[in-house]
Amino acid sequence: GQNIDQPTEMTATEGAIVQINCTYQTSGFNGLFWYQQHAGEAPTFLSYNVLDGLEEKGRFSSFLSRSKGYSYLLLKELQMKDSASYLCAVRDLKGAGSYQLTFGKGTKLSVIP
Amino acid sequence: DADVTQTPRNRITKTGKRIMLECSQTKGHDRMYWYRQDPGLGLQLIYYSFDVKDINKGEISDGYSVSRQAQAKFSLSLESAIPNQTALYFCATSDPTEETQYFGPGTRLLVL
Numbered sequence: 226g227q228n229i230d231q232p233t234e235m236t237a238t239e240g241a242i243v244q245i246n247c248t249y250q251t252s253g254f255n256g257l258f259w260y261q262q263h264a265g266e267a268p269t270f271l272s273y274n275v276l277d278g279l280e281e282k283g284r285f286s287s288f289l290s291r292s293k294g295y296s297y298l299l300l301k302e303l304q305m306k307d308s309a310s311y312l313c314a315v316r317d318l319k320g321a322g323s324y325q326l327t328f329g330k331g332t333k334l335s336v337i338p
Numbered sequence: 339d340a341d342v343t344q345t346p347r348n349r350i351t352k353t354g355k356r357i358m359l360e361c362s363q364t365k366g367h368d369r370m371y372w373y374r375q376d377p378g379l380g381l382q383l384i385y386y387s388f389d390v391k392d393i394n395k396g397e398i399s400d401g402y403s404v405s406r407q408a409q410a411k412f413s414l415s416l417e418s419a420i421p422n423q424t425a426l427y428f429c430a431t432s433d434p435t436e437e438t439q440y441f442g443p444g445t446r447l448l449v450l
Contacts, residue, residue: 233378258438267428267441268381312380326439328373330380
């Protein structure tokens with residue numbers, strides 16, 4: 226099975242930088258995803274890491290350390306519209322060509338003026 | 339037009355009733371999934387299907403069943419609804435060559 230931990234809630238100020246951490250334990254790691262979900266809406270894909278290091282995409286960056294079972298999502302120049310839940314998800318290899326995606330409980334980010 | 343659609347978007351039903359939630363996709367993906375989301379519990383996988391002839395249980399399949407009628411359609415049924423099945427239900431699709439899942443808009447279900 227898998228165990229994915231991320232903080233329940235975070236608050237940050239508009240224009241600032243915030244880092245959302247995610248730790249995981251898995252037996253067949255095959256990639257880590259970050260999704261954004263606004264209240265009552267569907268999750269939308271933000272980033273994907275399968276190798277160690279930093280992936281940058283505009284204001285958002287995601288980092289992965291496979292040896293530490295650790296990832297973070299970095300949001301720069303925060304905007305009010307970034308207020309949402311951020312879901313960490315780990316893809317696990319189940320068998321030949323078979324994968325399963327398991328989600329963490331999400332981190333609710335509130336951006337304040 | 340949305341690539342992944344779910345019907346109904348909202349539903350209120352009574353304990354013991356049978357209910358079906360439907361999902362359709364135009365992305366041409368073989369893989370489809372049903373999740374439920376409860377406050378504070380995140381997304382939990384109910385069932386998934388890697389093609390029309392392949393159906394697999396997820397972590398919380400008890401009380402649910404599914405039907406993969408075609409590549410584009412994947413239905414979730416609650417044979418006898420109970421109040422603790424009140425939740426937000428999401429359908430998702432993926433392609434083995436892609437790195438993400440695409441989610442439908444969700445169905446909000448209330449069981450009284």
